[in-house]
Amino acid sequence: MAEQAEDQEQDVSKSAVQQPAMDAPGGGGPVAAESSEEPEAGDEAKAGVESPSGNRSVEIGNFRVFMDLRLAEFDMGHCKAYSADNLRRNEGSAFAIVADPALPTRFDLINFFTGVHLAGQIDLLDSEIAHWPPFGRKTMVLFYEKPKGGRVAVKSEKKKLAIDEHDLGSVVVEPLMNVLQALGEKGLAHRNIRASNLFFADPLREKVALGDCAGGPPGYDQPLVYETTARMSADPAGRGIGNGTDDLYALGVLLAELGIGHLPLNKLSDQEIMDLKLSKGSFQAIASQERLPLILIEPVRGLLCDDPEERWGFNELNAWIDGRRTKPVQANSEKRAARSQNLSGRDYYTVRALAQGMAKNWVASLAPLRDGTIEIWLRRGLADNDRAKALADAMRQLQWAGADKRSAEDVLIARAILIMDPSGPVRFKGFSSMVDGFGYMLSYDVQHGRGPQRFADVVVRDVPAFWFGRQEGFSPEVHRLQQLYKNLRYYIQQQSAGYGYERCLYATVRNQHCLSPMVEQEFVVEISQLLPALEIAAAEASEDTWPVDRHIAAFIATRLEDDVEGQLMAMQNPSDEVEYSRAIISMLAIVQWRHGPDNLQNLSHWVARLMEPAVKVFHSKARRERVENEIPKLAKRGNLVELYNLINDEQERRKDQSEFVEAVAEYSEAESEVFDLESSGPARLELAEKVGQQAAAFASTMIALLTVSALFLMHMF
Amino acid sequence: MARGKKQKGGRSAFSGLSVIASAVLLFMVALPTFITLTVGLLPSMAAFMFDRSPGRTMARCVFGLNFSGVAPYILELWQIPAQTVGGATQQIFQPLALSIMYGAAGLGWLLYLAMPPIVANVLNLSAQRRVGELRKTQRGLIKTWGDSLIKEVDRSGN
Numbered sequence: 001m002a003e004q005a006e007d008q009e010q011d012v013s014k015s016a017v018q019q020p021a022m023d024a025p026g027g028g029g030p031v032a033a034e035s036s037e038e039p040e041a042g043d044e045a046k047a048g049v050e051s052p053s054g055n056r057s058v059e060i061g062n063f064r065v066f067m068d069l070r071l072a073e074f075d076m077g078h079c080k081a082y083s084a085d086n087l088r089r090n091e092g093s094a095f096a097i098v099a100d101p102a103l104p105t106r107f108d109l110i111n112f113f114t115g116v117h118l119a120g121q122i123d124l125l126d127s128e129i130a131h132w133p134p135f136g137r138k139t140m141v142l143f144y145e146k147p148k149g150g151r152v153a154v155k156s157e158k159k160k161l162a163i164d165e166h167d168l169g170s171v172v173v174e175p176l177m178n179v180l181q182a183l184g185e186k187g188l189a190h191r192n193i194r195a196s197n198l199f200f201a202d203p204l205r206e207k208v209a210l211g212d213c214a215g216g217p218p219g220y221d222q223p224l225v226y227e228t229t230a231r232m233s234a235d236p237a238g239r240g241i242g243n244g245t246d247d248l249y250a251l252g253v254l255l256a257e258l259g260i261g262h263l264p265l266n267k268l269s270d271q272e273i274m275d276l277k278l279s280k281g282s283f284q285a286i287a288s289q290e291r292l293p294l295i296l297i298e299p300v301r302g303l304l305c306d307d308p309e310e311r312w313g314f315n316e317l318n319a320w321i322d323g324r325r326t327k328p329v330q331a332n333s334e335k336r337a338a339r340s341q342n343l344s345g346r347d348y349y350t351v352r353a354l355a356q357g358m359a360k361n362w363v364a365s366l367a368p369l370r371d372g373t374i375e376i377w378l379r380r381g382l383a384d385n386d387r388a389k390a391l392a393d394a395m396r397q398l399q400w401a402g403a404d405k406r407s408a409e410d411v412l413i414a415r416a417i418l419i420m421d422p423s424g425p426v427r428f429k430g431f432s433s434m435v436d437g438f439g440y441m442l443s444y445d446v447q448h449g450r451g452p453q454r455f456a457d458v459v460v461r462d463v464p465a466f467w468f469g470r471q472e473g474f475s476p477e478v479h480r481l482q483q484l485y486k487n488l489r490y491y492i493q494q495q496s497a498g499y500g501y502e503r504c505l506y507a508t509v510r511n512q513h514c515l516s517p518m519v520e521q522e523f524v525v526e527i528s529q530l531l532p533a534l535e536i537a538a539a540e541a542s543e544d545t546w547p548v549d550r551h552i553a554a555f556i557a558t559r560l561e562d563d564v565e566g567q568l569m570a571m572q573n574p575s576d577e578v579e580y581s582r583a584i585i586s587m588l589a590i591v592q593w594r595h596g597p598d599n600l601q602n603l604s605h606w607v608a609r610l611m612e613p614a615v616k617v618f619h620s621k622a623r624r625e626r627v628e629n630e631i632p633k634l635a636k637r638g639n640l641v642e643l644y645n646l647i648n649d650e651q652e653r654r655k656d657q658s659e660f661v662e663a664v665a666e667y668s669e670a671e672s673e674v675f676d677l678e679s680s681g682p683a684r685l686e687l688a689e690k691v692g693q694q695a696a697a698f699a700s701t702m703i704a705l706l707t708v709s710a711l712f713l714m715h716m717f
Numbered sequence: 718m719a720r721g722k723k724q725k726g727g728r729s730a731f732s733g734l735s736v737i738a739s740a741v742l743l744f745m746v747a748l749p750t751f752i753t754l755t756v757g758l759l760p761s762m763a764a765f766m767f768d769r770s771p772g773r774t775m776a777r778c779v780f781g782l783n784f785s786g787v788a789p790y791i792l793e794l795w796q797i798p799a800q801t802v803g804g805a806t807q808q809i810f811q812p813l814a815l816s817i818m819y820g821a822a823g824l825g826w827l828l829y830l831a832m833p834p835i836v837a838n839v840l841n842l843s844a845q846r847r848v849g850e851l852r853k854t855q856r857g858l859i860k861t862w863g864d865s866l867i868k869e870v871d872r873s874g875n
Binding site: 616619620621622624660663664666667668670671673674677678680681684685687688689690691692693694695696697699700701702703704707708711712715 | 770772774775777778779780781782784785788789792796825828829831832833834835836837838839840841844847848851852854855858859860861862863865866869870873874
């Protein structure tokens with residue numbers, strides 16, 4: 001393996017020079033600039049060892065990855081491939097795919113494919129989160145078995161087709177159907193089916209295998225033409241998880257690409273492709289621009305059917321492979337208006353095209369909505385009274401809008417778009433994402449400088465609820481999304497730590513790493529990785545910062561099995577230092593108790609420094625002193641649970657509290673009595689005078705009695 | 718209330734009448750004793766006349782000691798077999814006897830004046846000692862519970 005890697009050194013170095021942005025997180029995007037440079041001298045130490053041949057390498061799990069040996073032919077979308085050695089097994093050859101840390105990977109697919117051999121999919125051997133020196137931070141690295149036949153070469157006009165068009169059924173469709181069926185049984189979708197992600201599984205090139213589908217958001221790397229008419233207008237990161245029918249559509253485009261030898265409609269811009277597909281339907285759009293081989297017309301027409309219900313499934317594909325005829329499908333079910341609707345100088349004939357036009361011309365689309373032009377067009381041009389009525393209802397709701405008229409107008413446009421394209425993405429002032437792609441879209445926005453505001457606007461204004469309302473029939477998937485959305489709306493409406501967009505992010509994207517500045521470089525995906533990452537951060541943490549910020553609180557609340565709502569409630573009021581610090585220490589202690597590690601010396605010392613407010617939970621000075629003396633001892637042992645137990649001894653706390661209450665009462669009584677004594681001087685003088693006079697009278701009377709008695713006695717005796 | 722006052726007034730009138738009746742009876746039965754008592758208890762009578770305070774404590778003070786000063790001379794008078802007005806007059810107008818009787822009345826008055834300040838001092842001393850004890854207890858509580866105790870007391874007071 002190492003030898004092979006060394007053999008490829010020359011080519012690799014060339015490709016590395018040609019594409020410097022490849023080594024950058026963010027796919028050469030905003031995050032890429034700083035790390036696209038070669039690692040500095042200091043980074044080399046992190047880069048691990050230098051192999052005998054002079055290549056820098058890094059050991060990741062059971063593999064050694066050669067950072068200088070790029071394998072450009074195995075690049076999969078935005079993920080770059082590097083040569084790798086399997087340190088545990090001699091047979092086979094592996095390569096590493098380094099995911100962009102600024103894009104979340106797909107947890108369910110990594111879980112499904114790891115260690116499983118599935119015909120039609122290249123073998124995912126393992127996945128690790130590891131420090132990747134060119135990025136200068138940790139990221140996800142996926143290890144794949146090298147497909148033995150190399151990448152499927154799409155024919156150029158002068159070269160011969162890599163796969164004979166008559167063999168496409170057995171070489172391409174059969175193995176891919178196997179993958180799609182296996183995924184479908186688990187309710188998953190590949191969403192990365194395209195010619196540039198296709199490899200020959202064997203040296204004889206008799207079967208193909210799909211490349212990586214887990215290294216980024218679903219559909220992120222797909223060319224626009226591979227996306228269905230419903231999903232193509234969403235931003236790449238928000239194209240959504242999708243389902244098997246989306247994969248079958250992509251299979252149709254794949255067959256078309258393999259048949260014609262290049263990416264269909266590659267001469268058109270994305271906007272032109274969208275317009276063409278929306279006006280003519282997907283199949284007609286391709287068939288009108290490209291010369292499809294005769295044998296492929298039938299499956300491509302069936303697979304590119306824009307109605308998912310009518311689209312070809314496995315039965316039809318099997319029938320086609322077996323040479324049987326299948327029922328013909330209507331290429332384009334989209335109704336075309338008799339007259340156009342003009343918007344910003346462009347004429348639109350279909351509702352979907354108009355919806356897309358409105359999304360692109362947000363401000364200009366308000367006027368024709370408000371003056372009823374679009375409603376009339378729907379009634380007269382398309383005879384679509386249902387949509388017209390829904391639009392009229394939406395406009396009526398605008399009249400009930402309160403002070404925030406502008407916001408209500410934006411909601412009207414968003415609703416009008418959903419009325420006209422209910423299966424499309426949720427679009428709102430530049431935001432465009434499928435509902436099942438909200439999480440990935442939010443992740444992309446947050447990590448690429450756009451921030452969470454667009455997502456928050458959509459959720460706060462409850463636009464997705466309208467999307468759910470426009471879906472026809474019952475779908476378990478839609479129902480599941482609806483439940484998830486309810487939670488998201490609740491989270492985003494809460495302002496305190498542990499909620500907000502951060503919670504939405506971790507609740508919707510399972511493999512989203514924690515974006516807290518304290519641990520982001522450590523790429524914490526699992527809750528068990530959090531404390532070790534914080535332990536590293538604790539070594540350089542400033543004294544006045546807390547080890548739990550909004551991101552970490554939301555991450556713990558989402559990933560931890562235990563309920564931490566109580567702690568989050570306590571964190572709602574940072575001014576209550578005692579409860580705030582107790583809640584933070586409690587959360588960290590639960591995480592350590594559940595997931596370890598046992599010794600967290602730096603973090604314990606960090607927490608110990610911040611325990612001063614928590615110590616105040618005890619009123620008694622003696623107890624406080626005892627706790628303060630105990631804290632450094634326990635911090636040395638690195639056990640947060642013991643630290644937490646120290647301040648959370650319920651029996652001791654209750655005793656302290658009851659004694660304190662008694663002490664307060666005693667003090668108050670004493671104070672009250674002192675006040676009475678000090679303020680009762682005149683009254684006491686008055687009393688003294690009265691008592692004194694009475695005492696004098698009594699004494700005088702007694703003296704008289706004694707005198708008389710004495711005289712009588714003296715007289716008698 | 719009015720009824721109570723009336724009853725009190727009635728009882729006072731009754732005791733006044735009984736004193737007058739006793740005095741008339743004494744005048745008729747034992748004139749020398751009456752003279753001795755009348756002259757000897759002049760300060761008390763003056764005190765009863767001028768003391769309008771409730772309970773007439775000053776008059777009672779003066780009377781008690783005044784009577785103690787008169788009582789020996791009454792007994793001395795009673796020891797003479799033939800009690801005469803002259804003997805009584807001779808006995809009573811001796812300077813020493815008058816000094817003893819009126820001096821005793823004066824002592825009664827001094828007792829009345831001196832007793833309230835003494836009681837006031839005793840009460841003040843007792844209050845000061847109690848305040849000291851309470852302050853000590855509070856200091857002990859603060860030492861045990863710290864400033865949070867004061868804060869809590871202030872908070873609950875507010």
